[in-house]
Amino acid sequence: xxxxxxxxxxxxxxxxxxxxxxWEDTDAxxxxxxxxxxxxxxxxxxxxxxxxxxxxxxxxxxxPEARVFWVVRHMAIxxxxxxxxxxxxxxxTSVLEIGGAxxxxxxxxxxxxxxxxxxxxxxxxxxxxGRARRLPDHARAVMGAFLPRS
Amino acid sequence: xxxxxxxxxxxxxxxxxxxxxxWEDTDAxxxxxxxxxxxxxxxxxxxxxxxxxxxxxxxxxxxPEARVFWVVRHMAIxxxxxxxxxxxxxxxTSVLEIGGAxxxxxxxxxxxxxxxxxxxxxxxxxxxxGRARRLPDHARAVMGAFLPRS
Amino acid sequence: xxxxxxxxxxxxxxxxxxxxxxWEDTDAxxxxxxxxxxxxxxxxxxxxxxxxxxxxxxxxxxxPEARVFWVVRHMAIxxxxxxxxxxxxxxxTSVLEIGGAxxxxxxxxxxxxxxxxxxxxxxxxxxxxGRARRLPDHARAVMGAFLPRS
Amino acid sequence: xxxxxxxxxxxxxxxxxxxxxxWEDTDAxxxxxxxxxxxxxxxxxxxxxxxxxxxxxxxxxxxPEARVFWVVRHMAIxxxxxxxxxxxxxxxTSVLEIGGAxxxxxxxxxxxxxxxxxxxxxxxxxxxxGRARRLPDHARAVMGAFLPRS
Numbered sequence: 098x099x100x101x102x103x104x105x106x107x108x109x110x111x112x113x114x115x116x117x118x119x120w121e122d123t124d125a126x127x128x129x130x131x132x133x134x135x136x137x138x139x140x141x142x143x144x145x146x147x148x149x150x151x152x153x154x155x156x157x158x159x160x161p162e163a164r165v166f167w168v169v170r171h172m173a174i175x176x177x178x179x180x181x182x183x184x185x186x187x188x189x190t191s192v193l194e195i196g197g198a199x200x201x202x203x204x205x206x207x208x209x210x211x212x213x214x215x216x217x218x219x220x221x222x223x224x225x226x227g228r229a230r231r232l233p234d235h236a237r238a239v240m241g242a243f244l245p246r247s
Numbered sequence: 248x249x250x251x252x253x254x255x256x257x258x259x260x261x262x263x264x265x266x267x268x269x270w271e272d273t274d275a276x277x278x279x280x281x282x283x284x285x286x287x288x289x290x291x292x293x294x295x296x297x298x299x300x301x302x303x304x305x306x307x308x309x310x311p312e313a314r315v316f317w318v319v320r321h322m323a324i325x326x327x328x329x330x331x332x333x334x335x336x337x338x339x340t341s342v343l344e345i346g347g348a349x350x351x352x353x354x355x356x357x358x359x360x361x362x363x364x365x366x367x368x369x370x371x372x373x374x375x376x377g378r379a380r381r382l383p384d385h386a387r388a389v390m391g392a393f394l395p396r397s
Numbered sequence: 398x399x400x401x402x403x404x405x406x407x408x409x410x411x412x413x414x415x416x417x418x419x420w421e422d423t424d425a426x427x428x429x430x431x432x433x434x435x436x437x438x439x440x441x442x443x444x445x446x447x448x449x450x451x452x453x454x455x456x457x458x459x460x461p462e463a464r465v466f467w468v469v470r471h472m473a474i475x476x477x478x479x480x481x482x483x484x485x486x487x488x489x490t491s492v493l494e495i496g497g498a499x500x501x502x503x504x505x506x507x508x509x510x511x512x513x514x515x516x517x518x519x520x521x522x523x524x525x526x527g528r529a530r531r532l533p534d535h536a537r538a539v540m541g542a543f544l545p546r547s
Numbered sequence: 548x549x550x551x552x553x554x555x556x557x558x559x560x561x562x563x564x565x566x567x568x569x570w571e572d573t574d575a576x577x578x579x580x581x582x583x584x585x586x587x588x589x590x591x592x593x594x595x596x597x598x599x600x601x602x603x604x605x606x607x608x609x610x611p612e613a614r615v616f617w618v619v620r621h622m623a624i625x626x627x628x629x630x631x632x633x634x635x636x637x638x639x640t641s642v643l644e645i646g647g648a649x650x651x652x653x654x655x656x657x658x659x660x661x662x663x664x665x666x667x668x669x670x671x672x673x674x675x676x677g678r679a680r681r682l683p684d685h686a687r688a689v690m691g692a693f694l695p696r697s
Contacts, residue, residue, distance in 0.1 A: 101553040103565055103635075115553055119593055121282065121586045123275035125332045130270060131469045132435035136571045139432065143569055147633075154633055169431045173473040179527075182275045183597075183604055185553075227479075253401040253415055253485075265403055269443055271436045281619045282585035286421045289582065293419055297483075304483055319581045323623040329677075333447075333454055335403075377629075421582065423575035425632045430570060482575045 105144045110243050111191040112145035116206075118184045128179035134214045135172070138204045141188035142167075142218070149243075151236050156222075165222035165230050170199075174216040184208055192243040198222045198229040200240065255294045260393050261341040262295035266356075268334045278329035284364045285322070288354045291338035292317075292368070299393075301386050306372075315372035315380050320349075324366040334358055342393040348372045348379040350390065405444045410543050411491040412445035416506075418484045428479035434514045435472070438504045441488035442467075442518070449543075451536050456522075465522035465530050470499075474516040484508055492543040498522045498529040500540065555594045560693050561641040562595035566656075568634045578629035584664045585622070588654045591638035592617075592668070599693075601686050606672075615672035615680050620649075624666040634658055642693040648672045648679040650690065 105114035116137045124130040146152045146167070156165050180186055187207045194201040199221050206214040224230035232240075255264035266287045274280040296302045296317070306315050330336055337357045344351040349371050356364040374380035382390075405414035416437045424430040446452045446467070456465050480486055487507045494501040499521050506514040524530035532540075555564035566587045574580040596602045596617070606615050630636055636656050643651040649671050656664040674680035682690075 103551040103553065103567060117553060117590075119586070119590050120274045120276070120280060121589060124270045125273035125275070125277050126270070126466070127275050127277075131472075132271065132432050132439065135432035135435050136569070139571065140567075140569050152633070166426070169476055171473075171475050172431075173471075175471050176469055183602070251403040253403065253417060267403060267440075269436070269440050271439060276616070281622075282582050282589065285582035285585055286419070289421060290417075290419050302483070316576070319626055321623075321625050322581075323621075325621050326619055333452070420574045420576070420580060424570045425573035425575070425577045426570070427575050427577075432571065 104147060105141070105188075107145075107148055110245070111189050112141065112148060114141045114144050114188045114190070116140065116186045116188055118180060118182055118186065120182065123182050128181055129184075131176060134174070134176075134206055134216075137186065137188050137206060138190075138214075138216060138218065139169075141190045141204060142202065142220070145190045149239050151239060156236070159233065161225065163233050165198075165224060165232065167200075167220045168223050169218065170221045171219040172216055174214060176214055178208075178211055178213050180206075180208055180213050186213060191245075192240055193217070193245070195232075195237055195240055195244065197231045200232075254297065255291070255338075257295075257298055260395070261339050262291065262298060264291045264294050264338045264340070266290065266336045266338055268330060268332055268336065270332065273332050278331055279334075281326060284324070284326075284356055284366075287336065287338050287356060288340075288364075288366060288368065289319075291340045291354060292352065292370070295340045299389050301389060306386070309383065311375065313383050315348075315374060315382065317350075317370045318373050319368065320371045321369040322366055324364060326364055328358075328361055328363050330356075330358055330363050336363065341395070342390055343367070343395070345382075345387055345390055345394065347381045350382075404447065405441070405488075407445075407448055410545070411489050412441065412448060414441045414444050414488045414490070416440065416486045416488055418480060418482055418486065420482065423482050428481055429484075431476060434474070434476075434506055434516075437486065437488050437506060438490075438514075438516060438518065439469075441490045441504060442502065442520070445490045449539050451539060456536070459533065461525065463533050465498075465524060465532065467500075467520045468523050469518065470521045471519040472516055474514060476514055478508075478511055478513050480506075480508055480513050486513060491545070492540055493517070493545070495532075495537055495540055495544065497531045500532075554597060555591070555638075557595075557598055560695070561639050562591065562598060564591045564594050564638045564640070566590065566636045566638055568630060568632055568636065570632065573632050578631055579634075581626060584624070584626075584656055584666075587636065587638050587656060588640075588664075588666060588668065589619075591640045591654060592652065592670070595640045599689050601689060606686070609683065611675065613683050615648075615674060615682065617650075617670045618673050619668065620671045621669040622666055624664060626664055628658075628661055628663050630656075630658055630663050636663060641695075642690055643667070643695070645682075645687055645690055645694065647681045650682075 101115040122133040189205045204216045251265040272283040339355045354366045401415040422433040489505045504516045551565040572583040639655045654666045
């Protein structure tokens with residue numbers, strides 16, 4: 098039996114989270130409902146950020162003047178193949194670019210070797226008043242290690 | 248074309264909310280997923296409470312010492328028949344009993360004359376500190392008018 | 398009281414569907430969860446297609462050699478402002494372009510005059526065997542009336 | 548780091564499935580939305596049945612005259628305490644009673660030692676024509692091993 102870690106694993110600059118397909122994720126077309134992948138990718142980003150110590154709780158516990166929250170600003174998603182009940186998918190998350198208050202990620206949902214869904218997701222860090230706030234230097238340094246080799 | 252009100256209607260001591268079944272509500276069995284009805288019934292309770300002026304926003308705006316929030320404490324649900332994509336269901340909500348900090352409701356989800364789901368739901372009013380807090384007299388009086396005729 | 402039609406309305410080449418925000422649509426950040434808008438936009442497309450007679454049931458009832466199903470192929474979504482519990486949003490759906498087996502739509506979720514979410518969605522029509530199948534001429538003609546004036 | 552198995556574990560006549568709370572599971576009250584537990588418990592039942600070889604795919608692959616599907620018939624749920632974002636919950640599933648075409652289960656959602664939600668769930672096995680159909684003897688024998696010691 099293959100053992101999977103509940104929170105996923107990091108390897109070769111990418112985070113991988115296993116996701117099992119349950120009835121709740123499917124629709125009457127017999128396949129995974131297209132909005133379900135948006136939930137899976139959010140789980141992937143959450144576990145990636147938790148794994149590198151930049152999860153919501155940690156960032157929310159910073160002193161008020163540095164405190165930030167992640168908000169999704171933009172998503173572009175390609176639906177390539179259908180997935181089905183009981184499938185075991187893998188959500189792969191990697192960093193594309195880091196801006197002052199912006200993080201661009203690539204996310205691919207795979208079933209074995211096949212790409213099921215591919216997406217580019219931009220999240221921004223906002224301060225308490227709801228406006229973009231520069232990420233703490235520490236956070237930028239940690240994420241920098243995941244940038245693609247040039 | 249039959250016109251439905253988005254927030255439902257009150258008639259004969261019961262509130263009725265129309266709910267259309269979309270892809271999001273179904274599962275790969277080709278029918279409505281069983282947890283979807285829990286969402287539909289919550290919409291029904293919300294619209295019932297809004298219609299009689301006891302919605303969450305109104306109760307949350309009371310002075311701190313009277314402020315209450317609704318929380319679900321108990322549900323008993325019978326699934327009687329399946330519903331399907333594109334079905335137009337009606338969520339019927341009525342009051343069974345009013346306690347100090349407790350409201351017992353009966354909810355029936357119908358498709359035409361058929362009962363699809365029947366439930367008994369108990370919600371309690373809690374104060375800011377998370378403990379049960381007696382409903383304001385005004386709220387109890389308003390809801391009293393919906394008690395079954397004895 | 399403003400009356401809304403449960404299935405929305407068509408006016409000036411666009412379909413508009415009112416959507417009320419319930420607890421199920423929000424998250425612990427106090428705002429609407431970003432995947433909820435994907436569900437709202439699907440409701441909007443479904444009601445638009447139903448209104449012009451091209452809903453799933455109608456297309457699925459065509460003779461086998463013409464039968465098609467709609468599948469989402471691509472979405473690009475901009476999240477502009479947060480929405481909250483009890484908000485009444487309007488999902489506006491319009492046609493951008495019609496290909497052989499492809500339909501490009503623009504969808505905007507508004508609260509009053511404000512744009513909350515803007516998206517471009519591409520759906521394709523597929524035949525029973527899962528491959529793209531040209532839309533029936535009748536369907537293309539009906540949708541053509543919704544193309545932007547050039 | 549504690550390792551959890553993605554599909555849960557069976558020990559002492561009960562199945563335990565770890566469930567992490569993500570944004571999708573919470574609502575604007577800052578806690579887990581009450582319908583989310585219904586999804587968690589369905590995941591628990593699915594993994595329990597998969598672990599003992601009685602999952603949907605296996606039962607659906609039986610010869611037509613023995614083929615059955617599981618359907619939820621009744622649920623009674625007590626909500627005892629709130630859970631929150633990032634909590635790691637455990638869904639515990641055990642067998643209470645086995646009827647001809649009926650399976651009664653007890654499900655408890657825990658956070659450490661605390662009970663968050665307790666439920667009794669009745670599922671029935673139905674045949675292709677939608678009516679209750681007696682469970683195969685093999686299935687009854689397998690589940691019998693999980694009955695409480697008398």
